[in-house]
Structure formats: C-alpha cells, structure tokens
Amino acid sequence: MSDLDTHWNEVERDARQVPIISVRDVVVRFGQRTVLDELSLDVMTGEVLGFVGGSGAGKSVLMRTIIGLIRKSAGDVEVLGVDMAGAPDEQRQAVERRWGVLFQHGALFGSLTVGQNVQFPLRENLRLSDRLLDEIAVAKLELVGLKPEVRHQSPSELSGGMIKRVALARALALDPDIVFLDEPTSGLDPIGAAEFDELIKTLQQTLGLTVFMVTHDLDSLYAICDRIAVLFEGKVIASGPMSTMLASEHPWLKAYFRGKRGRAYDGKVAVPAE
Amino acid sequence: MLDRASPTVTEPFLTATPDGDRLVLTAAGQWTAVHADALEREIMGLTRKVRAFRAITIDMGGIARMDTFGAWLLERLTRGLTRRGCEPTVTGLADIYGPLIDEVRHVSADPSPPPSERHALVYALDQVGRTTTFIGAEFIAIMRMLGAVAVAMIRAAIKPWTFRFTSTVHHMDRVGWHAVPIIALITFLIGCIIAQQGIFNFRRFGADIFVVDMIGILVLRELGVLIVCIMVAGRSGSAYTAELGSMKMREEVDALRTMGLDPIDVLVLPRIVALMISVPILTFIGSMAAIGGGLLVSWGYGGLDPTVFISRLKEAISLQSFLVGMVKAPFMALVIGIVACAEGFEVQGSAESLGLRTTSSVVKSIFLVIVLDGFFAMFFGAIGI
Numbered sequence: 001m002s003d004l005d006t007h008w009n010e011v012e013r014d015a016r017q018v019p020i021i022s023v024r025d026v027v028v029r030f031g032q033r034t035v036l037d038e039l040s041l042d043v044m045t046g047e048v049l050g051f052v053g054g055s056g057a058g059k060s061v062l063m064r065t066i067i068g069l070i071r072k073s074a075g076d077v078e079v080l081g082v083d084m085a086g087a088p089d090e091q092r093q094a095v096e097r098r099w100g101v102l103f104q105h106g107a108l109f110g111s112l113t114v115g116q117n118v119q120f121p122l123r124e125n126l127r128l129s130d131r132l133l134d135e136i137a138v139a140k141l142e143l144v145g146l147k148p149e150v151r152h153q154s155p156s157e158l159s160g161g162m163i164k165r166v167a168l169a170r171a172l173a174l175d176p177d178i179v180f181l182d183e184p185t186s187g188l189d190p191i192g193a194a195e196f197d198e199l200i201k202t203l204q205q206t207l208g209l210t211v212f213m214v215t216h217d218l219d220s221l222y223a224i225c226d227r228i229a230v231l232f233e234g235k236v237i238a239s240g241p242m243s244t245m246l247a248s249e250h251p252w253l254k255a256y257f258r259g260k261r262g263r264a265y266d267g268k269v270a271v272p273a274e
Numbered sequence: 275m276l277d278r279a280s281p282t283v284t285e286p287f288l289t290a291t292p293d294g295d296r297l298v299l300t301a302a303g304q305w306t307a308v309h310a311d312a313l314e315r316e317i318m319g320l321t322r323k324v325r326a327f328r329a330i331t332i333d334m335g336g337i338a339r340m341d342t343f344g345a346w347l348l349e350r351l352t353r354g355l356t357r358r359g360c361e362p363t364v365t366g367l368a369d370i371y372g373p374l375i376d377e378v379r380h381v382s383a384d385p386s387p388p389p390s391e392r393h394a395l396v397y398a399l400d401q402v403g404r405t406t407t408f409i410g411a412e413f414i415a416i417m418r419m420l421g422a423v424a425v426a427m428i429r430a431a432i433k434p435w436t437f438r439f440t441s442t443v444h445h446m447d448r449v450g451w452h453a454v455p456i457i458a459l460i461t462f463l464i465g466c467i468i469a470q471q472g473i474f475n476f477r478r479f480g481a482d483i484f485v486v487d488m489i490g491i492l493v494l495r496e497l498g499v500l501i502v503c504i505m506v507a508g509r510s511g512s513a514y515t516a517e518l519g520s521m522k523m524r525e526e527v528d529a530l531r532t533m534g535l536d537p538i539d540v541l542v543l544p545r546i547v548a549l550m551i552s553v554p555i556l557t558f559i560g561s562m563a564a565i566g567g568g569l570l571v572s573w574g575y576g577g578l579d580p581t582v583f584i585s586r587l588k589e590a591i592s593l594q595s596f597l598v599g600m601v602k603a604p605f606m607a608l609v610i611g612i613v614a615c616a617e618g619f620e621v622q623g624s625a626e627s628l629g630l631r632t633t634s635s636v637v638k639s640i641f642l643v644i645v646l647d648g649f650f651a652m653f654f655g656a657i658g659i
Contacts, residue, residue, distance in 0.1 A: 110624030127311050132347075139346050139381045148382050156623030175307055175341035206373040207342070 019078075020045045020178060020210045021066060026075030028058070028065055035061050037234030038075070043178075048204055048211040050221045052256065053231030059214045060104070062231065063180055066212070067101055068092075080177065097125055099178040100171030104186065106163040108155040114141070114166050115151030121173040140169040145199060161192045165199075172203065181213040185220050197223045218257075230256075287313050288320055288332075297327040302336040305344025313347055321354050328360055335366025342374065349378045412638075419542070419616035426536070426543045441544035442551075449510040450552030454559060456509070461501055461560035465493060465567030473576035482576055486583055487590040489568035494595045498561035500647060503606045506553055507639040511614035514545055515635035518618025519628045527619070537619075546611035553607035554600055561599065594659055602650050606643050613639040 019042035028036040035058040043049050053059045064070040066077055068084055077084045082095050108117050118137045122128060128136070138148045144165040155163060164184060171179050184200065185193035201224045204211050215221065221228055222242060229239040232252050238245065245257045287309070289300045299320070305313060324330060332351070337344070348364070355362040367375065392400070430437040472485035518541060521527050527537050565587070572578040617635035621628050 111626040122307075126307055129311065129314060132310060132314050132343075135346060135350070135381075136343060139342060139378055142381050143342070143377060154624065156627075172342075175343065202373075206377050208370070 018045055019043060020080060021212065022076075022078040023062070023066065024076045024078075026062075026065060026077060027073045028061055028070060029073050034234055036065065036072075039231075039235055041229055041236050041239070043210060043212055044227075045210055046204075046208060047226040048200070048213065048224050050225035050228045051212065051214045051231065052216065052221065052228060054252075055216075057231050058234065059231055060182055063182055063212065063214050067099065067180060068096075097121075097174055098176050099180060100174065100176040101180045102164070102167050102171045102182060102184055104182040106155070106167040108163060108167055108170070110155055112155075113151060114153050114155065114158070117155065117166060118151070118169045118173055121170065125174060136173075140173055141166070143172065143203065144169045145195070160187050161189075161196070164188065164196065168199070168203075172207070175207065176209070178210045178212065181211065181215075183214055183216065185215065185217045190219070193217060193219065194223070200224055287316050290320060290324065292327070293331075295327065296329040296331060297324055299324075299330060299332045300336060301332065301334045301348075302338075304338050305340040305347070307341060307343045310343040310347065313344065317347055317351050321351065321358070324355070324360070330355055330360050330362045332362055332364045333366045334364055334368075334371075340371050340374070342378065345371065345374045345378045346381065349375070349381070415616045415620060416612060419612050419619075422538045423542060423546055423612060423615075426538045429539070430543065436539070438540065438544045441540075442548050445545050445548035446552050448513075449506065449548055450555060453506065453509060453552070453556060457502055457505055457556050457560050458563040460505060461493075461498065462563040462567040464497065464501060465489065465564030466571045468492065468497075468564075469568035469571035470575055473572065473578075477576075482578065483582075483586055485568075485572060485576065486578075486586040489565060489572075490587050490591040491595055493561050493564040493568070494591060494599045496599070496647065496651075498564055499557045499599050499602050499606065500643070501564075502553060502557045502560045502603075503610065503643045504640050506549070506556065506607070507610045507614075507643060508636050510549065511610045511639045512632050512636050514611070514614035515618040515621075515632045516628065518542075518615060519621030519631055522619060522621050523623060523628065542611075542615045545615065546608065549607040549611040550604045553610075554603040557600060557603040561596075598650075598654055598659060602647065605650075606646060609642045609646055610639040613642060 021041075021043040023039060023041040025038045025040055026036050027034065027038055039062065041062075051059050051062070061070060065072050066079065066084075072085075079095050080098060082091055084092060084095070087095075108114075109120065112120065115134070115137045118140050119133050122133055122136060137151055141148060141151060146162065146165050146169070150158075150162070150166070155166065158166065164187075168179075168181075168184070181200070185196050188196060197220050200211060200213075203209060204224075213220070213225065225242070227239060227241055228245055229236050230245070230253060231237075232250075237250060238248055238253060242257075245253060248254070248257075287301060287303050287305065289302070291298050291300065303309065332348070334340075334348070340348075352362045352364065468489055469485055472488050473482055476482055476485055476488075518527070521541070527541070530537050530540055569580055569583050572583055573580055614635045617631045617638070621631045
C-alpha cells in the first residue's frame with residue numbers, strides 16, 4: 001500500500017473532515033506586485049467549493065499555483081496529503097493523475113479529434129485495448145451529455161458549450177478525485193450554464209468528486225456550491241455556505257452578493273412588484 | 275491507485291463457481307482504471323467459458339473500489355452475456371455505486387465505428403481528385419488576392435491620402451532594414467563560394483580572369499535577386515502569413531471589416547508595398563555584397579589584384595546586366611507578398627492550420643519566384659538582352 005492509498009482510506013473514513021487540498025500561507029508575487037498574500041484555504045473531500053473574487057484578484061492564480069503552473073514565493077500546498085513542492089517527481093505525478101483540470105477556454109488539442117482528446121490521458125497513463133479506449137471515450141462523452149458521433153469531429157468545429165463539455169470529459173478521463181474548473185460557465189448562455197451546473201452536480205455525486213471551481217456566476221454559486229471562499233486583496237476574507245456570504249457585512253461581499261445582480265436571490269429583499 | 279503502475283495483484287477479479295445449473299461469478303479487488311486492462315482480459319476469457327450456463331449471478335459484494343472503468347466493464351459483461359442468451363443478475367453492489375451504474379447503463383451499446391476503410395484504389399483516386407480541386411482553389415485564392423491588391427493600388431493612386439504611409443514605413447523597417455545584415459552576410463558568402471569554385475576550375479585551363487565575368491553576370495542577372503527573394507520569402511513571407519493568420523483566428527480581420535475598413539487596404543497593401551520597395555534595395559545590397567565576396571576571394575585565394583578585378587568587371591558587365599536583375603525584384607516581391615497574404619487569410623481555427631499555411635506560404639512563394647525567374651529568362655532571351 002502506498003502513501004496515497006493510505007491517505008485515501010483515511011479520507012474515506014472521515015470524509016468531509018480531511019482537507020483534500022490544503023493551502024497554507026501561500027505568497028505569489030509577479031515582480032513587485034503581490035497577488036496572493038499569505039493565503040490559506042482548505043478544500044474538504046467531496047465538496048464543491050466556489051472560489052470568487054473581483055476580476056484580476058488572483059483566483060486563477062491560486063488555481064494555477066495549486067496545480068503547479070505558477071511558482072509560489074512562500075507557503076505550502078498539500079494535495080491528497082502530498083506536499084507538492086517537496087515531494088519526489090513520481091509521487092507528484094501520481095497526484096497529478098488524480099486531478100483533472102478544465103481550462104477557461106477548454107485548451108483542447110487542435111490537432112486531435114474530440115475522441116483522441118478524451119483518450120489522450122488514458123493513452124499516456126494506462127495500457128488499454130483499443131476497443132476499451134474507444135468505449136471509455138464514448139462513455140465519458142455521454143457522461144457529459146454529448147453524442148458519441150462528436151468524437152470524430154475536430155475541436156475547431158465545435159461550439160463554445162460543446163468545447164467546455166469535451167474539455168470536462170477530458171478532465172474526467174482518468175476518473176480523478178479532484179477537478180479544477182476555471183470559470184466553467186463563462187461564455188455560455190443561461191440555459192447552457194444551468195445545464196452545465198446540473199452536469200457538474202450530477203457528476204460530483206456520481207463519481208464522488210471534489211470540485212474546486214473558480215467562477216463569477218452567481219447562479220452557479222447558488223445552485224451547486226457547498227461552500228464559497230472569497231478572495232479579496234490577496235487573502236481569503238470569508239468562506240462558508242451562501243447564508244454566511246449573505247449575512248456578511250464586508251463591503252465588497254455586500255456589493256457582490258447583495259448588489260443589483262445578486263438581489264433577486266436574497267429572500268429578504270423583496271423584488272418590486274410591477 | 276494509479277501510482278501502482280505495475281499491479282502486483284495476482285488474485286483474479288472474477289472467480290467462477292458452478293452452483294447447480296447456475297454459475298456464480300464472485301468479484302474481488304480494485305475495479306479501477308489501473309487494473310482495467312487486466313480486468314478486461316479476464317472478462318473476455320471468462321465470457322467464452324461460461325457458455326454452458328444460462329443463469330449467471332455476478333456477486334459484486336467483494337470489490338474494494340470501482341470507478342467508471344470498472345462500472346463500464348461490468349456493464350459490458352452483462353450486455354455480452356445477455357446477447358449470448360444468458361440471464362445475468364448483479365448482486366451485492368454497494369449503494370454508493372448506484373448512480374455510476376445508472377450512468378454507464380445509458381452508454382450506447384456499440385459505439386458507431388469510425389468512417390469505414392475504403393478500397394486503396396478508391397482512396398488514391400479520391401486523394402488525386404481532392405488535391406486537384408485544392409490546387410485549383412489555391413490558384414483562385416492567389417488570383418483573387420492579386421486582383422484585390424491591384425484594385426487597392428488603383429484606389430490608393432486616385433486618393434493617395436487614404437494610403438497608409440506609417441504602416442508601410444513600419445513594415446519596410448521590419449522586412450527591409452532589419453534584413454540587411456543577414457542578407458548581406460549570406461550573399462557575401464555565396465559570392466565567396468562562387469569565386470573560389472570559379473578560380474579552382476578555370477585555373478586548369480588558365481582562364482582565371484574569367485571568374486570575374488562569371489561572378490559579375492551570374493550575381494547581377496540571377497543569383498543576387500534569387501537569393502534575396504528566397505531569404506525574404508522565408509523571413510518575411512512566413513511572418514506575414516503567421517500575423518494575418520493569427521489575426522484571422524482571433525477575429526481581428528472581421529472586426530476591421532465591421533468598422534467599414536477593408537483589410538486589404540489596412541493590412542495587405544502596406545505590407546506588399548513595403549516588400550516591393552525593400553526587395554529591390556536588398557537585391558542591390560546583396561549583389562554588391564556578393565561581388566565584394568568574390569573580389570576578396572579572387573584576391574586572397576586567386577591572387578587577382580582588386581584593381582584588375584574591378585577593371586575586368588567594367589568590361590565584363592554592362593548596365594543592362596544590372597538592370598535585368600533589378601527589374602525582376604519588385605515583381606518577385608509582389609509574388610511573395612501576394613502568396614503570403616493569401617495564405618494568411620486562408621488560416622482556419624486551429625494552430626495546426628496556422629502552421630500548415632505558413633509552411634505552404636514559404637514553399638509556394640519560393641517555387642513561384644523560381645518559376646517567375648524562368649519566365650523572365652525566356653522573355654529577356656526572346657527580346658535579345
């Protein structure tokens with residue numbers, strides 16, 4: 001049994017008590033500018049965490065720091081109990097195979113077909129028969145609500161919503177424990193966005209995923225997030241369920257959740273009658 | 275999990291035990307992605323063996339973990355058994371796997387096969403046809419660009435204040451001024467090599483001095499302009515295609531159009547005019563550098579005094595040889611510019627298409643430059659120059 005398995009067993013025992021991602025005092029600087037300033041955040045196993053903050057506040061920076069695309073100046077990031085900076089390469093790669101990332105614009109490989117995109121992580125990491133590869137690709141595409149025929153198309157032929165779905169199918173290819181979603185519903189129409197929210201919720205329940213979602217979409221936050229964390233001036237200033245956000249007196253939170261666009265959700269504020 | 279890339283598990287995933295006229299398959303172990311390959315093989319082997327039984331129970335109570343891979347393989351097993359006329363029942367599956375099983379149950383039974391393989395001959399004919407129409411379409415695209423540029427030039431001639439001078443100067447700086455060092459270096463080296471080869475071979479019949487004639491005529495009439503054009507096609511033509519192509523990919527070209535501006539006026543004409551001005555200048559610089567290289571090598575390697583070289587050069591070449599070379603330069607620049615811009619506008623959405631078009635732009639413009647040079651040679655031959 002490896003450390004990861006041991007960790008997994010622990011996690012299953014006290015689900016929702018053990019943080020699957022633990023960020024401690026992380027500092028990220030770009031030149032003189034400090035984007036993340038001693039930020040700490042825990043993501044619990046099996047929850048959907050919505051991560052919000054103003055444009056340019058560094059939400060994507062934190063996500064990229066956790067998945068190792070951006071170097072941090074100080075602090076620790078632990079994922080599945082593994083310290084991502086200090087761990088040997090093999091262990092780090094093992095953790096990397098257990099998360100899937102949905103990039104904001106899909107980041108599908110343009111030279112591969114949709115099916116090959118979904119199969120790519122499978123081919124790289126597992127030795128599977130062609131038949132099984134094909135079937136799993138179809139299964140994953142159907143899981144995200146696409147028709148199997150789509151897999152012969154190339155990414156440039158797809159609409160924005162379909163690209164997001166294919167990217168999600170690719171992120172889910174290896175049956176990860178964690179998925180990182182960078183603005184999954186941006187650029188989708190309200191119906192498409194609602195469907196996508198529904199899809200993420202269903203998948204999260206079906207596959208037992210932990211979801212880390214960077215978003216601006218108040219609807220997503222209401223519909224599927226178990227917990228919301230707010231990034232403001234380089235720190236997490238609040239985290240908790242929607243009710244905590246609505247109760248907060250912090251001016252930025254008030255503006256965000258109880259501003260004009262958020263008001264319709266707040267039961268206490270009556271929508272003016274026609 | 276995944277870190278155990280080489281599974282040491284020897285216990286089978288499925289154990290078959292006959293129970294009267296019923297077969298019980300007892301599942302065990304990790305039904306997960308890492309073990310999917312071994313699991314699949316075991317299931318394939320098993321389905322062949324169980325033919326004798328009609329009623330089959332699959333007891334999933336003993337599995338340690340299951341993910342989509344395991345769930346799909348279980349689904350495939352039950353489907354396969356049903357197709358063979360068996361009646362499989364799955365028992366003992368933990369509740370947490372319920373939604374997963376429901377999800378894979380909806381997966382299409384047999385994924386539609388990829389477009390079927392065609393007969394080799396049909397494929398070959400198909401490819402020939404496609405390539406022919408493709409070449410035709412490319413030719414039309416280039417002709418269309420030529421026409422559009424001609425119209426834009428006329429428009430700019432009638433209303434000179436609409437012509438974009440700033441942009442043109444900017445492009446001249448990039449394709450002309452910045453290209454001077456590399457062009458001068460390459461042509462200088464080529465001049466050296468020609469002189470060395472000339473001296474080496476002419477010396478055998480004592481005709482050393484004629485190396486000057488060869489360098490002068492060859493460089494001024496043909497090589498100067500050809501080398502420069504090939505360099506420019508590789509250096510600036512490719513840049514034009516990549517710039518216009520990525521602008522097209524990011525809808526910047528469409529944005530221009532919606533603002534009532536013609537992309538030909540804004541993007542293409544300044545680039546082509548810049549090339550048509552820069553290439554003759556570069557040709558002149560290149561020819562001089564090549565003759566300079568020839569002079570140096572004739573002096574150092576052939577022992578030919580520079581004053582002798584220059585006075586021989588005066589006799590060997592006329593103004594005509596020089597003009598023949600220079601006259602070709604703007605036409606070649608036009609061809610490079612037209613091909614580069616036409617290819618740029620043909621770029622589709624993907625990064626691959628951008629790479630393909632850039633390559634094709636360079637290959638095509640070098641090819642056309644050489645073909646055009648051939649036509650010029652025939653033309654000058656016919657009028658006796």
